[in-house]
Amino acid sequence: MKQKSGNFTIIVLVLLTIVIWLVFPPKNPGNENIMRAYVGEILGSILIVLMSCSLFLSTRPKWAEPFFGGLDKMYITHRRTSTSAFLLMFVHVLTVPISTTNLRLGNYLAMVAFLGILAIVLPTVAPRIPFLSKLTNSTYEGWKKLHRFIGIFFITGFIHSLTIKGLDAFIAINWVQIFFIIGTASYLYTEVFGRFLRKYVPYTVEAVNHPNNSTTEVVMRAKKDSIQKQRAGQFLFVRFPQDKILNESHPFTISSAPREDVLRVTIKASGDFTRHLFSHLQAGMDAIIEGAYGMFDYKTGGKKQIWVAGGIGVTPFLSFIRDMDRNLSHDVDFYYTVRHREEAIFLDEIESAAKKNPRLKVHIRFSSADGSLTVDEIVQNAGGDPSTRSHRPDDFSGGQALSGHHIYMCGPLPMVQAFEKKFIEAQVPAENIHYEEFNFR
Ligand SMILES: Cc1cc2nc3c(=O)[nH]c(=O)nc-3n(C[C@H](O)[C@H](O)[C@H](O)COP(=O)(O)OP(=O)(O)OC[C@H]3O[C@@H](n4cnc5c(N)ncnc54)[C@H](O)[C@@H]3O)c2cc1C
Numbered sequence: 001m002k003q004k005s006g007n008f009t010i011i012v013l014v015l016l017t018i019v020i021w022l023v024f025p026p027k028n029p030g031n032e033n034i035m036r037a038y039v040g041e042i043l044g045s046i047l048i049v050l051m052s053c054s055l056f057l058s059t060r061p062k063w064a065e066p067f068f069g070g071l072d073k074m075y076i077t078h079r080r081t082s083t084s085a086f087l088l089m090f091v092h093v094l095t096v097p098i099s100t101t102n103l104r105l106g107n108y109l110a111m112v113a114f115l116g117i118l119a120i121v122l123p124t125v126a127p128r129i130p131f132l133s134k135l136t137n138s139t140y141e142g143w144k145k146l147h148r149f150i151g152i153f154f155i156t157g158f159i160h161s162l163t164i165k166g167l168d169a170f171i172a173i174n175w176v177q178i179f180f181i182i183g184t185a186s187y188l189y190t191e192v193f194g195r196f197l198r199k200y201v202p203y204t205v206e207a208v209n210h211p212n213n214s215t216t217e218v219v220m221r222a223k224k225d226s227i228q229k230q231r232a233g234q235f236l237f238v239r240f241p242q243d244k245i246l247n248e249s250h251p252f253t254i255s256s257a258p259r260e261d262v263l264r265v266t267i268k269a270s271g272d273f274t275r276h277l278f279s280h281l282q283a284g285m286d287a288i289i290e291g292a293y294g295m296f297d298y299k300t301g302g303k304k305q306i307w308v309a310g311g312i313g314v315t316p317f318l319s320f321i322r323d324m325d326r327n328l329s330h331d332v333d334f335y336y337t338v339r340h341r342e343e344a345i346f347l348d349e350i351e352s353a354a355k356k357n358p359r360l361k362v363h364i365r366f367s368s369a370d371g372s373l374t375v376d377e378i379v380q381n382a383g384g385d386p387s388t389r390s391h392r393p394d395d396f397s398g399g400q401a402l403s404g405h406h407i408y409m410c411g412p413l414p415m416v417q418a419f420e421k422k423f424i425e426a427q428v429p430a431e432n433i434h435y436e437e438f439n440f441r
Contacts (some may be wrong), residue, residue, distance in 0.1 A: 002136065006067035007077055010053050017045050017175065026169040033051035033097040034083040037381040039094030041086055041169070044161070045176045050085035051154055052183030054078050058188050060198075062293065070295035072235070074436035085120045089114060106163030109156050137226075138273065141248060151187030158184060201227045205240070207261060211345040215312070216278050217255070220263045220287050227289055228259050232323035233298065235369070236291030238265065243285070245276045253315040253410075253436065254292060257322035263289070266345065268312035278322070298425040301406030306378060307334040308419060310411020311343065316436055317410070318346055321353045328357045333381060337373045337411075338366040341355050375422035378402075403427045410436040 021042045026034065048095040057064075057078040060071060093114060125144055158180040162174075189197070203220040211217055220238075227236065234251045240246035250273055256264035269278040298305060298320050309317050314336055321334075334354075338344045344364060354362040362382070365373045383404050407423050409416050416435050423433055 002066055003073075006064060006074070009067070010081060012048070012079070013053070014046050017049050017172075018042060020175050021045065021169070021172045024169060024171040026172075029168050036095055041172070043095055044092040045172065046156070047085045047092055048087070048161075048176050048183070049179045050081040052179035052186070052274065054081040055151060055154065055183040055186040055190070057081070059186050059194065060293070061215050065293065065295055071293035072296075076437060077382075082121070086117065088274040089117060103183070104163065106160050109160035110162065110378055111151045113157040113160060116156065120150050120153070121234055141273075142380065148191060149190065154180075154183055154187060163181045168185035170273075173243045182399075198290060199223055199228075201225065201289045203263065203289055205281065205283050205285045205287055207283050210278070211266070212255070214269045214278070215345055216267045216269070216274075216281065218265050218267065218277075218281060219344050220265075220288075220289070222263075223269070226261075227263070227291055230254060230292035230320040231297050231299075232258055234292035234294040235316075236263070236265070236289050236293070238287055238289050239283060240277075240285050240287050243276075243280055245273060245279065248273060248275075249288075249290065253294075253319065255315045255318040255322075255425065257319060259323070266312070266315050266318065270312075279376065294436065295417075296408065296410070296434060298332075298406075298408055301330070301408065302432070303330055303331050303405060304405045305332045306382070306402075306405055306407050307332060308373070308378075308407070308409045308411065309336045310409075310415045311338055313409075313411030313416075313436070313438065315410070317408075318350075321350060324353070324357060324360075328359045328423040330359065332360045333363065333378070334360060335363045335365065335378065337367055339366070341366050375419055375426060403429070406432045406434065408434050410438070413439055 021038075026038055035369060057068075057074045060074075064074065065071055068077060093110075094356075121147060131379075161176070161180065184199050202223045203226075204223055205218060206221045207217075209217040209219070218238075230236075233253070235251050237249040237251050239249045252265040252267055254263055255266040256262060269275040296316050298307070307317055307320070317334065317336070320401040334350075336344065336350065343365070347364065349365075350362055354360045367373065379402055382405065402423065405428060407419075407428055409419055420435065422431055424430055
């Protein structure tokens with residue numbers, strides 16, 4: 001419940017905004033457009049509250065992680081609040097009455113804010129829209145640079161709101177101004193002051209290993225103090241300032257155990273940064289680390305657990321396995337699925353950990369040879385009978401074998417989403433399903 005309270009607070013703030021506008025309506029008798037202006041301002045106010053929350057979340061407030069379930073989940077909320085604000089922006093523009101003959105400064109500022117946000121948000125949503133994705137081929141870094149300007153248009157929108165005349169709603173307008181201030185301060189923190197206030201810890205790359213022909217294991221040692229105490233399964237942001245391409249901060253799970261005196265990250269070559277890292281990163285280079293973040297922690301789950309790793313999603317589980325001593329206090333079935341045998345990394349280490357820990361059972365799947373892993377198989381292995389499922393989606397009596405299990409997943413998003421749905425059908429309570437989100441965009 002606590003992990004959902006952040007999202008709940010945002011919903012409450014939106015509802016409160018509506019209530020404030022309804023309880024303290026504008027006092028403009030005789031104005032013929034008052035109703036449209038009133039509705040338009042309510043919509044505009046909600047969009048400002050949502051954008052402000054979104055800007056606040058991008059400051060990466062570590063203290064807020066427990067209220068969202070980790071920084072990776074905060075980025076999902078960031079994405080949802082910005083998308084909702086973006087959609088509301090259109091409705092706001094269509095609703096407020098605009099005089100085409102008597103345009104004022106406020107109207108021009110509104111246009112600048114609208115077009116600026118549109119230009120920034122379209123490349124974000126384009127990859128998810130089949131037609132647009134073919135037209136846009138922007139990299140994540142390109143998108144991120146563009147994304148940095150969003151606050152400028154938020155501030156333009158703020159100035160636009162100050163120019164609003166003819167709407168006498170002192171309390172509601174002042175309530176919204178609070179969010180403008182929070183949003184603006186958050187933006188300035190993210191883009192200007194944060195670099196002076198955040199803790200960036202210098203490390204040295206001690207070794208660079210290649211467990212297969214597309215993966216790099218980077219071993220890093222602190223130059224002086226190491227990052228604050230971390231838990232197994234957390235992630236960090238790292239950049240390597242001596243190389244122009246590698247000087248961009250990227251998130252990676254810490255695959256070493258917290259008690260090790262070095263930090264290890266294991267990185268799959270998948271795009272510009274990670275491919276360049278595979279061929280150019282060398283021992284002796286500097287690394288700058290921020291973190292650790294995240295709340296993907298098996299120790300907080302129940303006694304019976306199922307871990308599912310797809311491809312490079314094995315990294316948090318490597319950290320779990322390296323962290324556990326011989327007396328594992330949970331019964332774990334660990335499913336590690338990759339397409340081909342060559343893709344599976346640290347297999348010997350995982351299997352030898354299973355030999356030492358009788359409560360850890362490892363199931364390796366090479367999907368090109370043995371077919372894809374399914375939730376039905378997992379249910380069967382846990383003692384359930386998937387064939388007893390009726391046509392009613394809520395009736396999966398065979399899956400009751402899993403109702404007390406906690407599920408931990410990390411892997412390709414479509415796999416994680418499909419498995420989550422199936423596990424819920426198999427009567428696993430939604431709050432028992434935990435996953436690490438590898439995609440921030
Ligand atoms: C919490 C978390 C933990 C991760 N752990 C691992 C790990 O242990 N091993 C691993 O190989 N990969 C991990 N990733 C994924 C890794 O961050 C991306 O694969 C990598 O940043 C891709 O960068 P690229 O330039 O090579 O690829 P691109 O093709 O440019 O990017 C591919 C996708 O990666 C994401 N991405 C790229 N750059 C960034 C960035 N600076 N910040 C946030 N997201 C970005 C975006 O969603 C983008 O669409 C993790 C991601 C997250 C969010």
